[in-house]
Amino acid sequence: MKKAILIPTISLFIICLCATFLLGIVNSVTEDKIAQNAVQTEMDSRKVVMADAVSFGDKVEGNHTYEGVDSPYSYVEALDANSNLIGYVFVTQSTGYGGAISTMTGVSTDGKVTGVEFLQINETVGLGMNATKDSFKDQFKGLSGVIGVNKNESTETEVKALTGATITTKAAAKGVNIALDIYENVLGGENNG
Amino acid sequence: MSYSKELISILITYILTQNFILSKFLGICPFLGVSKKLNTAMGMSAAVIFVMLISTAITYPIYNLLVHFGLEYLETIVFILVIAALVQLVETAMKKFMPPLYNALGIYLPLITTNCAVLGVVLLNIDTNGYSGTMENFGRAMMSSLGAGLGFMLAMVMFAGVRSRLESCDIPKFLKGLPITLVAASLTSLSFLGFAGLVENMFA
């Protein structure tokens, strides 16, 4: 009786052990590559949202409270060829329809959005995923202050909502607004030297 | 938004707008296989709700443990084993201590181990609610499991009704059986699209 329990238990245990060992090996191979990918995506996106920048400063991380919700963010300084500060690139978090959206926003020293990219987005294909199209992202360029969402058309302070994906549009706008808010209130806005 | 309002909005989101079966396609096998009769549909969904809740309650702290040791990559294998073991354990315990409950739900339990809705809810909870391990996040995770389970039940029960109507219809020969069931599912899912935008405007 005892043997009948012992043998299956031991064999199952050995299988688990081998599986974990194997996974550990594969993980050690792929881990660096995965981390590298994330860094690479971020580097590439920085150049897209702040096309004028030549180099970027060190990454600064922190937490910011916007509309009563605390969320993590990070930013880097964007520098031109003479190492003058021309703006900041922020990475902020908001929640869309299908989960977390990580937005990268470029903000120039005069407080205007220079470009928007989504580092992580998982919305409905055909609706919310249209946010990744250039026609949507380009609407943000040149806007400042607090950006609203308009269901019919884009205005000087609002972006046009994606058809059937108001939640995604609002989440995207919120990501950008958090970046602008950090620029204004944490980094001191235009008064910043 | 206050915390309690947020919990209610999570619940409604998962029942109506992000219904597991009809918009996320999780748990399609039982949806098509066990929805022929209303009572089996009810029993199956009740068992799913039960298993979803207990597996979330157990896997959430386990994930924190994995994060602590830097072993996040083991999540899939750990979660599926925990769910499988849990289901077995609950089945045995139910049989012994609560025979009436076992007769009502127990028979569905073995099927649930390989139900992607259960593993799906556990993985999605980690994805969307973060894993900072606070009690607030745990509450959110439990609420989304409850919502996912209730949404599963709603879809199953509604669809059992739709199918009973289909039985008496004169269907073209080439659509008989599974094809027409899928087309009916498509229409049911279409009706759920109407809920999009409901939750965010409810508390606005």
Add this chain to the structure above:
Amino acid sequence: MAEKKTLRQEFTKGLIKENPVLRLVLGTCPTLAVTTSVMSAVGMGASATAVLVCSNIAISLLRKVIPSKVRIPAYIVIIASFVTIVQMVVKAFMPELDQQLGVYLPLIVVNCIILGRAEAFAGKNPVLASAVDGLGMGVGFTGALFFMGFIRELFGSGTFLSGIAGINGGNGLAVPFLNENPMLIFVLAPGGFFVFGILMAVANKIAEGKGLPKAELHGCENCPMAKSCTIIHKEDCKSNEEVASK
């Protein structure tokens, strides 16, 4: 019977005659969920095929060592390990695909096709046959997913092969007319059910012409857990037979 079959037969049976999706109605969740474009559909098919072949080989190698009592948990451990490996490899080398498949990539663990093949074939047959069986089933699965993805992408977004970096900057080939007037419903959830239903009808029609029985969901008969499942199994199968006899 099985051992008399040639390897060629083991491979081809999964393609059409026993196609896991269109004939056996297994793995319906990914069939519906990730077929919004050809790229994600084929990506899912390829990942599942890799897992299927590897797990079939491993299970077949270990079939004499694994005690039958803990057979199912052992299979689950083996399958889950391969799924995790595939997941890590995809994350490292195809990050875009990982983003598209999302939670459905780890959910390959509970794809009935894989556990089903382990239980029905790999646990009883030699290594080479099991590998070929897995490959055939995987290719059949990928093929069905490709059709779903092709139809849904064509009508829903009016493109073909979008999301692959090499083709038109990731936007895919635009199909005239459909690209300007996409029928959005095809990439949404209801479109998934609808296209699958129509494909099933076509598959049934073809099967009928060849004298094969119609594909039917046998309650849980095809599910690997069916043996431990008592009442649903009996009831649903009985009602199916009754329907069939009528």
